[in-house]
Amino acid sequence: MEKIPMTPEGLTQLEQELRRLRSQERPAVIRALAEAREHGDLSENAEYHAARERQSFIEGRIAELEDIISRAEPIDTSHMNDDVIRFGATVLLADEDTEEESTYRIVGSHEADAGAGRLSITSPLGRALIGKHLGDIVEVTTPRGYKSYEVVNIAYG
Numbered sequence: 001m002e003k004i005p006m007t008p009e010g011l012t013q014l015e016q017e018l019r020r021l022r023s024q025e026r027p028a029v030i031r032a033l034a035e036a037r038e039h040g041d042l043s044e045n046a047e048y049h050a051a052r053e054r055q056s057f058i059e060g061r062i063a064e065l066e067d068i069i070s071r072a073e074p075i076d077t078s079h080m081n082d083d084v085i086r087f088g089a090t091v092l093l094a095d096e097d098t099e100e101e102s103t104y105r106i107v108g109s110h111e112a113d114a115g116a117g118r119l120s121i122t123s124p125l126g127r128a129l130i131g132k133h134l135g136d137i138v139e140v141t142t143p144r145g146y147k148s149y150e151v152v153n154i155a156y157g
Contacts, residue, residue, distance in 0.1 A: 003073040005087055005121065010111030011074050018065040021058055029055045068110055077156040085129045085154055087121055092153035096137065101152065106130070125149075 006014075029051055036048035077088030085091055090105045104119040106129060112120035119126045128140040129151075138149045 001071055004068060004071045004108055004110065005075055006072045006108040006111060007088055007105075008074045008076065010107055011069070011072050013111065014065055014069055014072070018062065018069065021062050021065070025058050026055075026062070029058055080156045082154045082156060083133060085132045085151065087130075088156060089129075090155045091129060091151060093138070093149040094152050096148035096150060104129075 032051040033048065033055065036045055036051050039045055039047065075087050077086075080086060080088065085106065087106055087108075090103060092101060092103050094101050102117075104114075104117050104125075106121050106126050107118045109120045109122050112118050112123070114123075119129075121127070121130070124142055125138075125140050125147075128138050132138055132151050134151055134154055136151045138151060140147055140149075
């Protein structure tokens with residue numbers, strides 16, 4: 001069974017989502033199914049079919065989260081130094097062309113959200129950053145084309 005690298009915060013978020021699905025969403029959809037059954041003929045009951053579809057989604061997501069959480073390997077970055085980029089690093093990058101600065105934290109694929117500054121370790125930029133040092137130039141081919149960044153700052157914690 002392959003372990004999934006994850007930040008402790010990312011694992012906590014997944015555990016909270018699982019608890020919410022089990023304690024709130026699952027009971028709510030069961031109530032909706034019971035209510036829809038009371039309306040009679042299920043073959044033409046849109047509420048019943050919508051509730052069944054929602055139940056299927058919830059049960060699938062619960063199974064997915066249970067699998068991810070069981071294989072999660074939280075990585076504590078508090079003891080890492082700021083000399084090299086590794087999993088869990090928060091990195092300040094400067095675009096070589098535009099001088100625009102962006103901050104990303106390198107995280108596991110299940111907690112990634114580039115818009116929120118969480119970059120997957122398996123993304124092209126995430127892979128390119130691993131092992132780089134302060135002041136290094138990182139060249140990467142992205143879906144938008146070739147980009148070059150300078151590592152301006154590295155932080156952990």
